[in-house]
Amino acid sequence: MKKTSLLILFLAAIQFCFAQNPLVTHMFTADPTARVFDGKLYVYPSSDTYPPAGREKEFPRFCMPGYHAFSLENGSTWKDHGWILKENDVPWGDKDTYAMWAPDCIKKGDTYYYYYPAKPKDGTSFRRIGVGTSKNPTGPFKWEKSYIKGISGIDPGLFVDDNDKGYLYFGGGKELFVAPLKDNMKEISAEPIKVEGLPAGYKEGSFAFKKDGIYYFTFAHVFPDEGYTIGYATAKNPLGPFTYQGKIMDNIGNGTNHHSIVKYNDQWILFYHWWDISGYNKLRSMRADYITFKKDGTIKKVTPTIRGIGIPKIGDTIQIDRYNEISKANIAFVGGENEPNGWMVCDTKMMGFVKFNKVDFGNGEATKIEARVASGQRTGSFEIRLGNPKGKLIATFPIEYTGGWSSWKTIEADITEKVTGIKNIVVVFKSDWGSEKAVNLNWLKLK
Incomplete structure (x- = not known):
């Protein structure tokens, strides 16, 4: 019975992870470090939680108990691999302080190093940086009994160059630092140096990568008149000096932002966080959007989207409310029992539509579409079309009374003809002219 219950909880965790923004809705995640290992995309975020009852005044900023890890499965589903490390399991760490800020994980040879x-319980610094090793990107990790000597600070960001030389970037405040690592990746091989060439102001969230022979150093940067932004600088050497190039992303809602940048399936992606679900900037949710490099190597500023990344395949949940275009309809936070945190398409009027780009129909194996709906009336239908609101009709759902506007039901319709490849889909709503809403739509799924 116990094993069955654990399996159900595990499957539920997988089901409630979506690759449209925000990426994960069943827990709060922040500071996402994305990595591609052996062609597979992983994300290593920190986690936010509510302060323990009676200790609220101790956490005016963040309450962070430890780390999960996630991997992208199929085309659009994030798998939660559970706890990587909890605060009270840090061999050298203080207990019950909820102080586990941004992590990183990197591979060298056949070993994964998690930082x-x-x-620290010895009180020698505000934060120290520890490391663990594993032969698997999601652990279990064997944690070093002591922190890395010679460095102190937050936000470890790792970089391994083409010659297998490792570097550790870290720090938070007016200065950021970098230290070369020994071959064992657990010790520094020289004294840390200041990362030169950055603008003045508070900085954190170091993340470095290399593209076309250029070393990019990216970081969170606070402008006094704007708040947290994501900035970057470039150099010809991983130790610098760097030349500041500008912002990658403007401030979001007067809160923090912390990021990473990775190339996956020939597309560059910016991972960052916002607070879509909680509405509170101390309970954050990781997100991702595509990033573009100009011909001269500079980065085009990224505007956050709700569509995000990922191409849903057969079996993936299509969060249709993470739209590319919408007309005569709205979105709102989903309501009703047994529904995961997220949004729905609502207030759907006659000939209203919502468009969602890039759905992978594969080789035409999909024969049905599921829809999660709620309705307080029985009149009308909604159609699934390709490309635009007048495009090819591939499925039609009748609108039926489900018990109310917050009473959810999963229904199914046949796909009327074979569809192959990646297509943009459009849901068109039909009801009586003048009606204020026809149906609430949570998600779609190809079967």
């Missing part, structure tokens, strides 16, 4: 900051 994290924590509050």
Whole structure:
């Protein structure tokens, strides 16, 4: 019975992870470090939670108990691999401080190295940085008994160059630092140096990568008149000096932002966080959007989207409310029992539509479409079309009374003809002219 219950909880965790923004809705995640290992995309975020009852005044900023890891499965589903490390399991760390800020994980040879900051029980620094090793990208990791000597600070960001030389970037405040690592990736091989060439102001969230022979150093940067932004600088050497190039992303909602950049399936992606689900900037949710490099190597500024990344395939949940275009309809936070945190398409009027780009129909194996709906009336239908609101009709759903506008039901319709490849889909709503809403739509799924 116990094993069955654990399996159900595990499957539920997988089901409630979506690759449209925000990426994960069943828990709060922040500071996402994305990595591609052996062609597979992983994300290593920190996690936010509510302060323990009675200790609220101790956490005016963040309450962060430890780390999960996620991997992208199929085309659009994030798998939660559970706890990587909890605060009270840090060998050298203080207990019950909820102080586990941004981590990183990197591979060298056949070993995965996971780095994290924590509050040391010896009181020698605000944060120290520890490391663990594993032969698997999601662990279990064997944690070093002591923190890395010679460095202190937050937000470890790792980089391994083409010659297998490793570097550790870290720090938070007016200065950021970099230290070369020994071959064992657990010790520094020289004293840390200041990362030169960055603008003045508070900085954190170091993340470095290399593209076309150029070293990019990216970081969170606070402008006094704007708040947290994501900036970057470039150099010809991983130790610098760097030349500041500008912002990758403007401030979002007067809160923090912390990021990573990775190339996956020939597309560059910016991972970052916002607070879509909680509405509170201390309970954050990781997101991702595509990033573009100009011919001269500079980065085109990224505007956050709700569509995000990922191409849903057969069996993936299509969060249709993470739209590319919408007309005569709205979105709102989903309501009703047994529904995961997220949004729905609502207030759907006659000939209203919502468009969602890039759905992978594969070789035409899909024969049905599921829809999660709620309705307080029985009149009308909604259609699935390709390309635009007048495009090829491939499925039609009748609108039926489900018990109310917050009473959800999963229904199914046949795909009327074979569809192959990646297509943009459009849901068109039909009801009586003058009606204020026809149906609430949570998600679609190809079968």
